[in-house]
Amino acid sequence: MTDITASPAGYDIHNPSITEADNLLGQYIPIHYHFQMLEDQARMTGFKAALNYLLADGGKVLDMGAGTGVLSFLAAQKATKVYSVERQADLVECANALLTENGCGDKVELVQGDARQYLPPEPVDVVVCEMLHSALLREKQLEVIESFKQRYREKFGGTLPIFIPNASILAVEPVSADFCFQGYHAPIAFFEDPGSLSTRYLSMGETKPYAILEYQADNAIELSFDGLLSINENGCFNALRFITKNILAMNLEQGSTIDWMNMNLILPIKHPIDAKAGDQFQVRFKYDAGGEISSLINAIEVIKA
Incomplete structure (x- = not known):
């Protein structure tokens, strides 16, 4: 069993390793809040159903703002490859451990980086981006997706992947x-x-x-x-x-x-x-x-x- 309890950075909301740069994608979300999101049944069942419906077997997925990695895990049930990007170092460490624990670490390539700058090395079929907040405040869902579309078209051509949410x-x-x-x-x-x-x-x-x-x-x-x-x-x-x-x-x-x-x-x-x-x-x-x-x-x- 992989130990996921230890982290050199810690999970405190006042974590001194969290800099202003870490807040550029919106609010710094403490890891315990990400754990609470795992308990949101409407969220979890909704994204699972959407991935099952929209993602073909053997498809490729990009998960922007991976958090604990749960949406990458759900995508990996049908995808051959999932590219995943997350800004916060403590979340990257946690997600890597959890993805390995759940047997899909080989399918998911998790990168620490800014989703507004990251592109996968190859075209993908589906993009999952759950940087969603009430009234689309605080988190940079729109900014991240608009930046992605411009850079993706420049690199891979005019056909965009399917987005979840639509x-x-x-x-x-x-x-x-x-x-x-x-x-x-x-x-x-x-x-x-x-x-x-x-x-x-x-x-x-x-x-x-x-x-x-x-x-x-x-x-x-x-x-x-x-x-x-x-x-x-x-x-x-x-x-x-x-x-x-x-x-x-x-x-x-x-x-x-x-x-x-x-x-x-x-x-x-x-x-x-x-x-x-x-x-x-x-x-x-x-x-x-x-x-x-x-x-x-x-x-x-x-x-x-």
Whole structure:
């Protein structure tokens, strides 16, 4: 059995070996959080199903942002070769040990490097990139994929691999949020499980998509919304719910999709509003994918129409 418990760098969130360069791809994600992602059944079953559907036996795969290596492992069940790149040294060490432990170290070539600069030595059939965060904030999913497509075309020609996810859909919804905790008022950003909506955050109206990002297409890094949100419930309109749905694979013949949703993001608006059913509000915001949550909070404008 391979010992995966020891690491010279350690797994502390305050690990002094983590430099500013390590944060270029987004937030530094401590290894214990990657372990928690292994327990996300919707994530794991979704990516496994997408790989089983889209990857032909004997295909070749690139995994950008390998983390613990689990998606490389799933790909290796059908692929003859998986190229995998991960920036964080402690994760590379952990993933190498786990991949060997799981009997696919010979199929997976794991490289420590920047996914925005790495290219596999040969064309691949499928690219897996799970640098996904609510509203596509904090992690550099779009930047990494856009950089990859440009460099891949230059090296291998115009035909791109299949991407998992195929697309991400971003939407926004007005909510009435209870920001009071044992008498302590805290109107700050919160996350919400999309599979079990909290009674703290009640929908007040329609949900509107503001971005549909197909990863095969070219996408701008800047994301924005300038539109009307209609209210259908009386109450205090004091927050927005940001919804992120990832289409991992599409079965066009059956008209079905394999989906996975990031956590919903609840963000307060600057000035709570006593709203009534039938009211409409002009909502505007603009931010860069991969930016900090604060960049979106600060950009939100809400005006009664």
